[in-house]
Amino acid sequence: MPTRQLRIVIINSVPHMEEDHDPVAHAQSQHRAEALRHGLTEAGYNIIAALPADLSLPDQIARLQPDMIIIEAESDARDVLEHIVIATRDERRPIVMFTEDDDTSSMEAAMAAGVTAYIVAGLHSERVKPVLDVALARFRQEQKLLTELSETKLKLAERKLVERAKGVLMARNGLSEDQAYQKLRGLAMNKNLKLSDVAQRILDAEDLLG
Known part of the structure; x- marks a missing residue:
């Protein structure tokens, strides 16, 4: 699948300013979101939607049929992971999560939910394409192994x-x-x-x- 045809949905589970009441954390989240979108745009990816992590997510994913899902999360993304499990239960897709949560249990929960790549902190726009390329290659290899099994x-x-x-x-x-x-x-x-x-x-x- 050529890079420039890759259709991406971004899911944002980062609290809004009025929810987290932390200007510094909010500014960091905004910076990460901008770096992600800039990296995607520079690499030529097609961002078809940016969705909130709510109950409508499975229906939205089924309607949009993206090639890849990207999750932006600060910490404790259990709710969005539950929605992702439902949304990708019948048709798996590569999922990349960018987060500030380096807790091992959070990473394990994400991987169990079907997350292909779990990227902690340090998001720079120039890293986006290599990360997604690796995630896509890993997903394809996993799918090949599952098919063979x-x-x-x-x-x-x-x-x-x-x-x-x-x-x-x-x-x-x-x-x-x-x-x-x-x-x-x-x-x-x-x-x-x-x-x-x-x-x-x-x-x-x-x-x-x-």
């Missing part, structure tokens, strides 16, 4: 079905293991089905017959 589990499950169906044919028809396999294979070819689908049908029939 899912495919491996599926193959093992299918193999177990075939072995059980072979056992049924061997017991029912007095066939050898090789003969049972060849019968399964022939049925699959004749019906244009996967071997595991034929095996499942044989097992279902066996269950019905008792």
